[in-house]
Amino acid sequence: MDFGIAGRKAIVGGASAGLGKACAMSLAREGVDVTIVARTLANIETAAEEIRAATGANVTPVAVDINTDEGRAEVLRACPAPDIVVNNSGGPPSGNFRDWDRAAWIAALNGNMLGAIFMIKDTVDGMIARKFGRIVNITSSAVKAPISILGLSNGARSGLTGFVAGVAREVAKHNVTVNNLLPGDFDTERHKSNTQALAKVQNRSYEEMRAIRIGQVAAGRFGDPAELGQYCAYLCSVQASFITGQNLLIDGGKYPGTF
Numbered sequence: 001m002d003f004g005i006a007g008r009k010a011i012v013g014g015a016s017a018g019l020g021k022a023c024a025m026s027l028a029r030e031g032v033d034v035t036i037v038a039r040t041l042a043n044i045e046t047a048a049e050e051i052r053a054a055t056g057a058n059v060t061p062v063a064v065d066i067n068t069d070e071g072r073a074e075v076l077r078a079c080p081a082p083d084i085v086v087n088n089s090g091g092p093p094s095g096n097f098r099d100w101d102r103a104a105w106i107a108a109l110n111g112n113m114l115g116a117i118f119m120i121k122d123t124v125d126g127m128i129a130r131k132f133g134r135i136v137n138i139t140s141s142a143v144k145a146p147i148s149i150l151g152l153s154n155g156a157r158s159g160l161t162g163f164v165a166g167v168a169r170e171v172a173k174h175n176v177t178v179n180n181l182l183p184g185d186f187d188t189e190r191h192k193s194n195t196q197a198l199a200k201v202q203n204r205s206y207e208e209m210r211a212i213r214i215g216q217v218a219a220g221r222f223g224d225p226a227e228l229g230q231y232c233a234y235l236c237s238v239q240a241s242f243i244t245g246q247n248l249l250i251d252g253g254k255y256p257g258t259f
């Protein structure tokens with residue numbers, strides 16, 4: 001299927017590794033010019049080379065913290081009129097809510113709620129004017145089924161989810177869609193460190209904890225980041241123009257509910 005987005009311009013956050021890189025790779029395969037962001041210069045340059053080599057697309061790496069005003073401004077200087085924005089960065093630390101003070105909560109809200117909201121604020125009016133826009137926020141399955149050691153994530157991402165539910169309906173008539181992708185378990189560095197943290201809390205080995213987590217996924221495996229990247233590219237396609245304001249789980253059937 002031709003997704004109809006060749007020549008479009010995208011900003012993809014948290015894209016030197018894991019899910020963000022997979023989204024950038026899939027969009028680049030569709031002929032989208034991608035501006036990819038991560039904090040570590042060497043890693044984002046390496047990712048840009050890899051995506052260029054695999055797809056032949058125009059790839060612009062930007063090394064900033066995308067959740068700061070200055071970082072976002074630098075990204076928007078590199079890509080001033082994006083048609084597609086994939087809001088993604090690192091998740092907050094795991095832990096026990098009794099140990100989190102106000103500063104920990106503010107940092108989580110900034111990283112997993114406000115960063116995406118400000119990026120939407122900075123880009124959505126241009127999309128409305130151009131009559132095409134696709135915004136995909138990478139949130140988490142924890143929005144539907146909270147993970148106790150990820151309380152900062154459960155809370156902050158739920159705030160973003162509430163905001164998106166409203167704004168998506170406001171901009172839909174301009175062919176601008178806003179959706180949240182909710183990853184379950186994907187084999188990335190972040191997922192490995194969460195498994196290590198869980199293993200410690202439960203006094204198990206990493207291998208034992210990993211096997212338990214795989215056993216919780218109906219598909220019997222963790223997801224490949226490329227699978228999420230492909231879903232993201234579809235949500236950014238012309239064909240997906242009637243999908244908006246949705247929270248879309250991609251979790252190999254782990255979530256046990258009917259709805």
Ligand code: NAP
Pocket residue numbers: 013014015016017018019020037038039040043064065066067088089090091092138139140141142182183184185186187188189190191
């Ligand atoms: P990952 O493998 O750790 O990759 C994170 C990427 O984001 C890296 O490129 C990192 O590079 C970049 N990054 C982190 N903070 C950033 C910032 N402030 N500004 C710009 N770039 C930043 O993580 P992942 O597994 O792909 O996860 C991506 C997101 O999905 C996270 O929010 C995570 O919590 C969420 N999630 C993941 C899973 C899963 O199974 N993997 C499940 C549910 C939710 P630098 O460190 O160099 O900046």
